[in-house]
Amino acid sequence: MTRIGTRIILVCSGLAVAGSLLAPALAAADPGGSGMLSTTCSFDQIDAALRAQAPDLAAKLDANPEKKARLQDLLNLPVDQRQQKIQEFLxxxxxxxxxMQERRNSPEFQQHADTLRAVLDSCHNY
Structure with missing residues (x-):
């Protein structure tokens, strides 16, 4: 397996386990393709938008530097590769x-999904 392939598996594994912060971020990448997996924003833009609009979630991400690095690695991939790697993992x-489907059905998910949707809708402004 290539180094990037191993990294993607680690990223996906970390995202699957990340719980209330990162799973909704991925799940916000709905089948319509308008979520985090298909955003053209850079990690830095998303991070800045998150800090401005959801400082509590930004703090949770900052408190988990390894997960933050994995998310950054994932977002550094081109959109098509990002989507392909996540789909292969799933x-x-x-x-x-x-x-992830179970989390989508939870009230907590809806709260995070709405926040992340606002972040994704505005990340190009950062």
Missing amino acids: NTHPDAQAK
Whole structure:
């Protein structure tokens, strides 16, 4: 496996386990393709928008530097590669996909999803 392939597996694994912060970020990448997996914003733009609009979530991300680095690695990939790697991971890890779907149905997810949608809608301004 290539170094980038190993890194993507680590990123995906970390994102699947990240819980209330990162799972909604990925789940906000709805099938319509308007979420974090398809954004053209850079990690720095998303981070700045998150700090401005959701400082509590930015603080949670800052408190987890390893997860933050994984998210940055993922967002540094071109959109098509990012989507492909996540889809490959979900295809081979149905338990992660089931957990994400379960989280999508929770009230906590809706709160985070709305916040992340606002961040993604404004990240080009940063």
